[in-house]
Amino acid sequence: MAAAGAGERKETAAGGGSHLHSKTLLKSVPLYQYVLESTVFPREPDCLRELRLATAKHPMAVMAASPDQVQLFGLLIELLGARNAIEVGVFTGYSLLATALALPDDGKIVAIDVSRESYDEVGAPVIEKAGVAHKVYFRVGLAMPVLDQLVAEEENRGRFDFAFVDADKANFLGYHERLLRLVRVGGLIAYDNTLWGGSVVSEPDGALPRLTREFNAAIAADRRVQPCQLAIADGVMLCRRVA
Numbered sequence: 365m366a367a368a369g370a371g372e373r374k375e376t377a378a379g380g381g382s383h384l385h386s387k388t389l390l391k392s393v394p395l396y397q398y399v400l401e402s403t404v405f406p407r408e409p410d411c412l413r414e415l416r417l418a419t420a421k422h423p424m425a426v427m428a429a430s431p432d433q434v435q436l437f438g439l440l441i442e443l444l445g446a447r448n449a450i451e452v453g454v455f456t457g458y459s460l461l462a463t464a465l466a467l468p469d470d471g472k473i474v475a476i477d478v479s480r481e482s483y484d485e486v487g488a489p490v491i492e493k494a495g496v497a498h499k500v501y502f503r504v505g506l507a508m509p510v511l512d513q514l515v516a517e518e519e520n521r522g523r524f525d526f527a528f529v530d531a532d533k534a535n536f537l538g539y540h541e542r543l544l545r546l547v548r549v550g551g552l553i554a555y556d557n558t559l560w561g562g563s564v565v566s567e568p569d570g571a572l573p574r575l576t577r578e579f580n581a582a583i584a585a586d587r588r589v590q591p592c593q594l595a596i597a598d599g600v601m602l603c604r605r606v607a
Contacts (some may be wrong), residue, residue: 387430389562389595404431411494412461418486419456427455429530429556430597434462437528440552440602441466446525449473450514450546452507452539453531453556454480457487457500463528464496474524475502476510476531507531511542522548530556533572536579544588544605551605553589555579559599 388396405413408431419428429437441449441463447470449463454477463473477483480502491497503510514520524547529539536555543553558580563573580601583591589603 387426387428387597388432389559389597389599400431404435407435409465409494411490412458412465415456415458415461415487415490418490419458422456422482422486424455424482427530429459429462433556433597433600434459436594436596436600437526437554438462438466440554441526444525444550444552446551447471448524448526450524450527450543451475452511452527452529453477454483454487454502455530456485457483457491459528459530460500461487461491461494461496463526464491464499465494467496467499469499471499473500474514475500476507477502477504478506480504508535508538508542511539511546515542515545521545524548525551527551527553528556529553533557533575533579536575537582540583540586540603547605549605549607553603553605555583555601555603557598558593558601559595561598564599 390396390399412434416431419425437459446466447468449467449471451460451463451473454460454475457475460473460475464471467473483502488497491500527543527547529536529543531539540553547553558576560573560576563570564577564580567573568577580593583589583601583603588605588607590606592602594600594602
């Protein structure tokens with residue numbers, strides 16, 4: 365998919381309206397703007413830009429992944445040589461589209477969400493136009509039982525190369541146990557919001573920061589994965605399955 369020229373990428377990271385919200389732990393908005401304008405936007409496919417801007421108009425736009433985050437995922441997916449992926453928490457499908465673009469033409473993404481509403485209204489038309497809708501297998505429902513159904517099918521165990529989780533934080537550890545059965549050894553699981561805007565240290569007694577700290581500690585102690593906490597977007601925990 366052709367990317368538009370760098371000259372067309374002059375957008376405000378922290379602006380309102382059709383501009384993407386600033387979802388970053390960087391303390392300098394101009395620095396984040398530089399990251400986007402110098403590296404992300406010049407290489408961004410037109411379809412991904414279209415969906416990013418459409419998502420930014422959604423009342424819950426803050427739920428979306430950040431542009432630099434999905435660029436990283438695309439790179440990791442291609443490095444893995446991934447063919448099969450799982451996404452837990454879809455929203456408009458912005459990160460889903462980035463994954464679909466990085467997978468080969470016969471790749472598959474199992475997309476899990478309790479609702480298709482935002483996806484159907486915002487993302488699906490763009491994904492269809494981008495020619496990658498055939499890669500997406502949408503499963504509507506609570507993530508835990510859907511993952512249990514996938515695990516119950518023996519051919520799914522160790523079948524997946526990449527998973528991205530951006531759903532209810534209270535169930536992250538439950539998702540982790542199931543994804544370790546679905547993602548192959550050497551595959552990668554990415555968890556979103558693992559620094560929770562810095563509140564893991566600024567508000568450690570809050571409900572969500574406490575859950576996030578517990579999750580991060582559990583991952584650090586889990587010898588089945590090689591973890592890496594990234595200070596990108598709202599915090600991303602990468603877990604490479606090693607056992």
